[in-house]
Amino acid sequence: MKAIVTVGLRPGVLDTQGKAVASALKGLGFGDVESARVGKIIELDIPGLDPATAEAQVRDMCEKLLANTVIESYRIELAP
């Protein structure tokens, strides 16, 4: 089983990197870009677990390390 964890800053938390990216895109002529948010993707290989157990474990991983829930939120997708 694979798990794809997407971590991003919570809404309302200033994303300086996203701001810089949006401003660079505008500079390249993409004037329609209003804003950008930059996050990260963490791909996990966790063979041998059923989906329910895998999801519970990955959630625990997010809470304990992968995301800082003071500033970030996360989304988990499972794939075979």
Place this chain on the structure above:
Amino acid sequence: MKTAVIVFPGSNCDRDAADALARVTGARPHMVWHADTHLPDGVDLVVLPGGFSYGDYLRAGAMSARAPIMQAVRAHADRGGLVLGVCNGFQILTEAGLLPGALMRNAGMRFVCRPVRLAIANANTPFTRAYRDVRETTIPIAHADGRYYADDATLDQLEGDGQVVLRYLDNPNGSARDIAGIVNARGNVMGMMPHPERESDPTLGRLGGWPIFQSIAEAA
């Protein structure tokens, strides 16, 4: 007084911190490797030094906050022992949940390395008592991730309870409410972005950070 400095892979202010502690206490601190699981018996103060531990992987301080030694540091704090986190050490303390909030990329998106003027917002802590007769000091910062963030309720509570200890007079990084250093509710754990160990050697002529170490020595 017995002190310890935790050395993480990528710490780079550990020896400066150790020198300052040795000067103020008269004894060399124990240098404790991050993979150790115990602090030496009878340690009064633990310093988490500045640097770029684990290359700031994932988030600044994220990996170090889960290092084996941190369970012992947490137990030391729970017993009322003193803990000082400087720069990366402050980031580690917030990542470990020993201090509230988080330290994020500077609002100006650049690494900033220069002396900054600080207001002493609370001189009634074990880390700042020696500033009791002054209102401000100057200590250098050197960080890219120093913008203090916490939700409004947490910020209100920190301010209401006197947990904001140091404030920037010319906010260099966009920190919420100009916060440069805080203590926990019990007052025995402090995190600060400025580097007091870089302004604590008389041969360098500037001693803006020295009172932090004098305070600690007084506290023991």
